[in-house]
Amino acid sequence: MNATADLPLWVAVLVAIFIIFGAAVTLLGAIGLVRMRTFYARLHAPTLGTTLGTGGVLVASMILSSALQSRLVLHEIAIAVFVTVTTPVTLMLLGRAALYRDRIEKKPGIPPFESER
Amino acid sequence: MSTAILSWSISLAQLLLVAAMACCLYRLVVGPRAQDRVLALDALYVCAMLLLLTIGMLSGGTLYFEAALVIALLGFVSTAALAKFLMRGEVIE
Amino acid sequence: MTRWLPYPVLTASLLVMWLLLNGVSAGHLLLGTVLAIGAARTMAALQPSKPRVRRWDSVVRLVAIVFVDLVRSNIAVGRIIIEGPDRPGQPGFLVVPLALNDRTALAVLACILTATPGTAWLEYRSRRDTLLLHVLDLGEEQDWIDLIKKRYEPLLLEIFE
Structure with a gap:
């Protein structure tokens, strides 16, 4: 905490803007998870948190650690790459699993299996 | 001044992230179906990872960041396994 | 080597x-x-099939386009969430015909579409070369098809095929 006292004011403001922006976008995505009515609509909500939400928090963290020169920003880059690559894969798998289950149960409004068309 | 701005903004961000985790938890408990719960669990992982990052920002050590990386890894693998389970009823065929 | x-x-x-x-x-x-x-x-x-990137300059352009679209669709989906479920636009499924065949290109397209809020890739039907999407704000179906066919597909074709 002592090191942050002689941080330039604009750096602190920039970090504050980015971190609050990222957290707010993540919260918005989570609110969407609660408010949306169908599973397929909910599938879109967490992507807000994993794109701009994670991006905002990571950029804030990068700025702060570069300004303090406490450590290298490599972990943030690794996390950013990892989250951007893995989230689409998990959401796609989940979407396909939900589609498969809904088709087996013959829910209305779901596109049928390929062979049935 | 800078210290005050930083600690206030990071606390506010942590509050927002905890609220986001509460929303995910609501969906995790309410459901209504298994895929909704898995989706909520996945979102919960991401929020927890971001929360750890914000905690780590002020302490300056690398420990929290490595923990965040591990959470991201485990979240991916577990959600993939759960999705597979939802589709087929078993994880390993 | x-x-x-x-x-x-x-x-x-x-x-x-x-x-x-x-x-x-x-x-x-x-x-x-x-x-x-x-x-x-x-x-x-x-995996014996080896993806080959033909044009690196198109990769840079693709990354720039995806970044802009990410920000734009974040704003759009954020607005939808704030307006709540009683807004006029409705979510729905969408079938898009694709000219892409390369497996790597399809995987990249799937990641782009799913990572972007508002669109989610559900299924690729290899026999018909069509793609099943779920879109949060359906509106004009042709607009979404145009977005994929005109914005992403030509670049991906340039890069991988």
């Missing part, structure tokens, strides 16, 4: 990742190199 280094890009990125996480030193350089080469050769045993 190709037998020892089947995936040069993958090997290099694994090595860089190892050094980033462990710190740069002679020992880690050696260990990372051995691990990266081993992992790349294991990969070669798993």
Whole structure:
């Protein structure tokens, strides 16, 4: 905490803007998870948190650690790459699993299996 | 001044992230179906990872960041396994 | 050379990742190199088809376009969430015909569409070359089809085929 006292004011403001922006976008995505009515609509909500939400928090963290020169920003880059690559894969798998289950149960409004068309 | 701005903004961000985790938890408990719960669990992982990052920002050590990386890894693998389970009823065929 | 280094890009990125996480030193350089080469050769045993990037300048353009679209659709989906479920636009399924055939290109397109809020890739029907999407704000179906056909597909075709 002592090191942050002689941080330039604009750096602190920039970090504050980015971190609050990222957290707010993540919260918005989570609110969407609660408010949306169908599973397929909910599938879109967490992507807000994993794109701009994670991006905002990571950029804030990068700025702060570069300004303090406490450590290298490599972990943030690794996390950013990892989250951007893995989230689409998990959401796609989940979407396909939900589609498969809904088709087996013959829910209305779901596109049928390929062979049935 | 800078210290005050930083600690206030990071606390506010942590509050927002905890609220986001509460929303995910609501969906995790309410459901209504298994895929909704898995989706909520996945979102919960991401929020927890971001929360750890914000905690780590002020302490300056690398420990929290490595923990965040591990959470991201485990979240991916577990959600993939759960999705597979939802589709087929078993994880390993 | 190709037998020892089947995936040069993958090997290099694994090595860089190892050094980033462990710190740069002679020992880690050696260990990372051995691990990266081993992992790349294991990969070669798993998947014989090798993706080839034809044009790197198009990759840069694709990344820029995807970034702009990410920000735009974040704003759009954020607005939808704030307005709540009683807004006029309705979510729905959408079938898009695709000209892409390359597996890597399809995988990249799937990642782009799913990572972007508002669109989610559900299924690729290889027999008909069509793609099943779920869109949060359906509106004009043709607008979404145009977005994929005119904005992403030509670039991906340029890069991979």
